[in-house]
Amino acid sequence: MFLKRSGNSYLRLLLVISIVALTIFVAAVVGCASGDRPLEAVDPDSVPADPTWDQVFSIIQRECTPCHNDDNGKDEDDDGSENGDDDDDPNYETCEGVVGGLSDLYDEVFEKNTMPPGAWPRLTSEEKLIIQRWIDNGVKSPCTGN
């Protein structure tokens, strides 16, 4: 046989010490809440002061449109039913869809923090700050004419 049984007490001692040390270290790191200020206060220059539509839309395309769009998320099944979204779901595939559904988006992303849904990570601090500043600066986009 290639493998020899490792009954070496030194190795087991090393293993125990390693796990105890790792557990204490990780418990300390995980248990301690990090940071005490929002990103805007910690590093105001971490995102552009006046985010462009392209910067906002790239986030939405990455995080939202996989489900909230016109035709996808609705692959038809054999029985004719649709996969995923309800008919009244917002469509963030277009500028008009984003601007029109902005209150829904704000509610889910900022107020409830429930989107992206389920066990998917929510938007990062940077992504949220970009969208927040874009809204604060007047929702500049091709379809709003500003």
Add this chain to the structure above:
Amino acid sequence: MHGQLRRLPVLAFAVLTMLVGLVVCFTIALSTPMYSGRSGRTCDNCHLTPNDWVNPPLAERKCALACQACHVDPAGGGMRNASGRFYGRATLPMIALSPRPTADWDRRLPGFGRWDRATTYSHDLPLGPNTFEESHAYYDSISDWAAWGRPYGPPTKYDFFQGRYGSINADPFFRIGIDIRFAALVSQGELLRFPMQLDVPVSLHPIHHLTLFVNTGVRGQSSGYSETFDDSHTPYFRELFVLTQEWPYQAYAKAGRFVPSYGLRLDDHTSRIRREFELDGALPESRVTGVEVGAAPNYPFLNLSWFTMASRTRTPDPWNIFDVDEGWGTALNLGYRSEGWSLGGSALLRRRPIREGGDTSTLGVYGVLNPWYFSRRVPLTYQAEFDYGSYQRLSGRKTNHAVFYQELNWLVFNGVNLLAAYDWADPDREVIDDESHRLSGGFQITPIPGVTVDGRIRGFFPAAGGDDADFFLQLHLWW
């Protein structure tokens, strides 16, 4: 304060799991070591019973628990080699297609008979060659529809020996495989069905010591099939490299497009220990172009790579593996993998302009504990990884992030595995309430080789509120 209070049950679970790990560890210290954990607990997991095998010199050994023991890509993932295929046929499923390890003869689902015909369930077991010289006589016994031919030239002592893996072609000229995952996700009352992975890996091994590996796949979209197949990266080269292997101490070198070797390469690409460091195996953006060298002389292992990559905010060309931007990176992954436990450490550096994603520096430590090796009554496997690193925000200012992952597996019967996993991530140590916890519990059922059903309930607990859960089910077809 509110966030901290809500986090208490999650933290309690995490600490409890770690304490269980400690208890198990102390149990090991007090019990009689009997079997190696999971794949390392018994030799005939990975090949036929050795019979009168005599250990060759260390330089010629192919026995290891490093990634390359089971995968064509020495950094792991995807297409399996002869040893990996044998494990997938003999140990993993409920019905085996290669002889079941003798230790597992009675580890089948209650009421589920000895259906497999590959195992004699007697002392008349099929045996492999005892020596390199004997292996030459086994060529005629090979019957393998997924791997054909043999490389040009006489076999070397560093090849996988024919006959040692039953009818599997141990050292084929051409091998084709599949990795397909169909997924269903139930979240907030809605059902999404989508193709998560459609990979067709091909390995061409014209002469000894040289392999061309191409893995072509799609970029799965959770939005559905049409979106996946309309994607600009469907298909694309997920991996494409030239590999020289079959050298002493299982040394190798490869050059091309790949995912850097770092930490535990989980097949759960959503885990934060992968995503947080641009190592999400499902994304084209995680691919880099460079060179990697490594070795696995039995227990220790090492992988070291140097690479260039596309900007963090840009998806590289699907076919042009040299589509990279300014900057470079390097990754080191090393450790010691024994039958019952392993410890490893990783380092990952990326140096690039801010506009390309900025500098990152990450260190990780991970370990696997296989109590099964020490006690047959404890068919558990535990693995954990902790990573801490720095990165640059767009302002150029550096900050730190930290990630932890742990997973406990209970292989109830061959083919039936239960698991519990815990993810924690703090993407910016300076920002309040951006950390999150994820708890997962589920099962993996492998009725026959090549088919695995994986189901998980996942709870997500962000510090900022918005707790949610989903149910994830995937059908994984692999060969």
